[in-house]
Amino acid sequence: MKWTKGLFALPAAEICIAQAYAEYDIIIVGGGVAGLVLADRLSENADSKVLLLEAGPDPSDDPLISTPAFAGESWPSKYSWNFTEVPQTNLGGFEPQLNLGHVLGGGSAINFMAYCRGAQSVFNEWANISGIRELAWDYIIDDFRGCANLFIPDPLPYTQTINESVYSRDGKVFVSYDRSDRLSQLEPDFWNAWLDDLQQPAQVADLNGGTGIGLVKGGPHAVRNSNGTRSYAWSSYGYRAATRSNVKILHSSRVIKINFDNVGRDTPRAASINYVSGNSTSVKTIVGKEMILSAGAINTPRLLLLSGVGPKDHLNSLGIPLIKDSPEIGLNVRDHHLVVNIFQAPSNIITATSLSNATRLAEFQAQYDSTSGGPLSEPGPQSSTFFTERVPDDILDSFGVNVSFHKSLPKDRPFLAYQYAGVSFLPQFAGLNAVTAFVALVQPEASGYVRLKSPNWQDDPVISTNYFGSDADLAIAKYGYHRLLNKTRSDALSRVNVGEVFPGPNMTTTQAFQQGAQTYHHSVGSVSLGKVLDSQFRVKGITGLRVIDSSAIPVITTCHTQSSVYALAEAAAKIIKAQG
Template sequence: MVPSRRILVTLALVAAPWPPQVLASSTDSYDYIIVGAGTCGLLLANRLSQDANYTVAIIDPGADERDNPNVVDPLGWLGLTGTSVYWNYSSIPQEKLGGRVLEYDAGRGIGGTSLINGMTYIRGDKAQFDAWEQLGNPGWNWTTMLKHFKKIEQFFPPLPWQETAGALYEDEYHGTSGEMHVGFNPALLSGSFYGDVKASWAALGQTLNRDASSGDTAGFDVWPQTLDPVKNVRWDAATAFYWPVQDRPNLALLNGTVSRILWKNDEADVPEASGVEYLTPDGNIKTVNARREVILSAGALRTPLILELSGIGNPSILNGLGIETVVNSPGVGENLIDQSNVALTYSTKESFPGYAPYATFVNATSLFGDGVEALAASTKKSLPIWAQQIAAQTNGVISARAIEHRLQVQHDLIFKKGVTIAEILSSASGTTAISAYWDTLPFSRGSVHLSSANDINTPAINPRFLSVDFDLAVQVAVGRLATKFWTTAPISAVIEARVDPNSTILPDNATDAQWEDFTRSSLISNSHSLGTAAMMKREWGGVVDSQMRVYGTGNVRVVDASVLPMQVSGHLTATLYAVAERAGEMIVGDRSGL
């Protein structure tokens, strides 16, 4: 989770070995065009340009942030708030939050959101990845993903003093030769705080997890980050995958904002992209041709907009915007799944110098105890109702039956597979302690669509937070657990008082109604949006197949968070790198006839 703002900026093109200010002409052609120089796009560009026989162009409006101290410094990322490294997206007013408008984060720069995030490296639970196969994606499972997780990773084992401060890991789950550096923060908080936190969580039944990236997130852990602990610098997508190879003659970085895919003027049964159209910083519209594929890697909030502007989407939405339908794909922009973040802050009796990246993941049994079986039954009974509700929000273009199947898969993960459903961050800095917590597997589903065919930069984002009552119940239960933690010995001895919310807003003996009011008035987006061009069966609302090809097109793929069909109990960065790595293998395999 990171705070959000945006100030639009322009930049000089960085596209070695060509001169920095050279822009593509309308006749330039490449084998592959990748839209978006972010977490997935830059890894893909690296892989697809390894063979000098194929040319690759990346198109992005962002700047080179290598000299931005708040990007480079692993502790500086909160200082990026309000700077040009952000897109300033906002949600539409949220019905269940009293009409509140929420800010939405996305990174703007060469490296995308990997420039601005908290660098947390946690993958998710095995069963969550295995569930992707149930949604129509053969071969997408934990075993396959682990191979790709390890391939992209260069893991730095903790130093002895870091191990004492809680930095633990299991060697079998980590890679040693990949480009993405992963390690523990050099400023990791040492001293008694870690031991007290661990002991208090253990007293609440949350025992130590030596490696939350092992496919089992449950329990308390100290997480690693996407950083180089030796150099003490952030290791973003550009640092790992682009800057080291920017001089490849077959790799270009073009400066601009892509608006739409262009189509070949032929009578083919399946539309094929001829290239893309983009707007340069000086306001010129340019086109660039794709000989093989167009790959969208613009992120879960932006990729659906490009698809819609290109004529791929729900015909009723496209017609209302004056856009001709090329491919009827009603799932575009639907199935937006985000997590709602709430924070509690406390004052402490002593000062804590250092960084404390502590996470506690809990499952339904941890939250609801003896009541979990009754909750499982009542929730199962509610699935058809929720499915009908979500189907109605899509104006019926996705059937309630299809949605109910997807919700049933999630229900099984929670109540049969025992995956974790909430995360609590526990930390301290100076004389402030904090818990930030969120429901990792919400049932609520939202959407993101164009608000105008003339403005791709102001999407209509509607996460529909808490539109399913189960999500509110989980969020309240997690809040109560987070509060209980700080009043449990031995950590309770260092706490002076709860500062926010104060006792007037949320008394120590607060009722469920008071907790619900507080939650509705204070939650924000966790910046983990996904699912808006889901990799799923087409009849269930899927937009791309298991090869990440856009249904109904011949040569368009999506490789970013929008293809993830459901949330994971982890942070998206690790999963997105692995997804992009697998996509690269698929595309290279296609051109090699494998």
């Protein structure tokens, strides 16, 4: 039996030891956050035969995944879907990269581990749109609470509001506020800069307790305090499911089509799936009583379209036989888009560049091995300072564009989120001791789409997450970027900023957006509840087929999405189990 820094790791051969059945009660497509939660929860019924297929590999014994400091190094890699979006109008035709989880654990295996829930009004809107009472804040908070195993350092080395009642101490996902030996050296400068801001000073808040606006110190991050390792869906949910005799989990197994019975009748039924293993193109078929798609906001609509479920005109144009005309599939895609500002830090400040020095890396590794702390225990090295704010109405009105969408949003929702990381987000500055500060638009008005390039499952889809796609989106993002630049160029950060390298004094804001816009990798909404899915997460007009993952989310959250996908899947599992 193998061990990975204190975490039980299943050898690859043991992941698939369960009996192979002729027919499964439930086939889950996708082994990310939602898929693994569902595999665990739905297999608690020993009479239910569950199969999960994940296109990506098993990362159990790879320190690239388990060690927080290496977060981001798997973009791009074998652990990520390495997509390129179509040219974006507001980026001067630039084609952004979109790297998503292609691994057991999905995005939770490769992200920067931030754990944030955000404004409670978002979840109330989920419930109103979907007709699912259990998604409203007063209900889904129980699922949030049940997921999270909270650690707070004692003593806490900074002043931070923490609402302990919205966490538990026995959840599966370890959620840790940073100890003093896990805090970046940059932290006090960044949080004080926002707290002391004269224009709109930040207020410290716990953004996991239903509050949407405020500043968080110390994370929290999905990091297991006892050994400083990443806590993610494969280790927190998948390991337990994989030990059950009624569960079979296949990694490196990509589902390429759903097959249907009753085609041409009123209600087609999902009956089986086709998949390929490893690098093979040999197609295998497995029969199931019910299919649950949990492949994410890009690959779930992609698979539906390849299977003939989606907009009639689009499928006809590609020669794909129509199973069900569902015009909204692949639409309503939203993401959190950001723009970067990069500067050099003094040589004594530890950044990602420090990890490239073999001597220093050996010192960090020794500290990590002995104390589970130090630079290797810092996510990415992502900041633990996260600040969200709403732009006041009078400033919105000064933009001279239609801001009715944003003004109409509930008052607990921020429009902008500010963060930093001790690494260059642009490759041309990777050799510098660089810090990237960035601002994201977290409640976009405009939406994008996912479409097929061809009927060939091997071709990447056509993706647009529509960067700053409305006039108001762009105006708010530019306002936030100017706020960010004013802050990083001010005396408040003079100790840690010894020279800006992007955008610099000669680049216009438009050029900065065209060259420095990126994504938080938070795509949602492409198979939305209320539009495509009913109140049981079923695809409308089809039997035996549900979608439970980020693609089902009808309104994007106001901060990082991983915690919300855990809670969504927990709530969905209860709904399915209640149906018997």
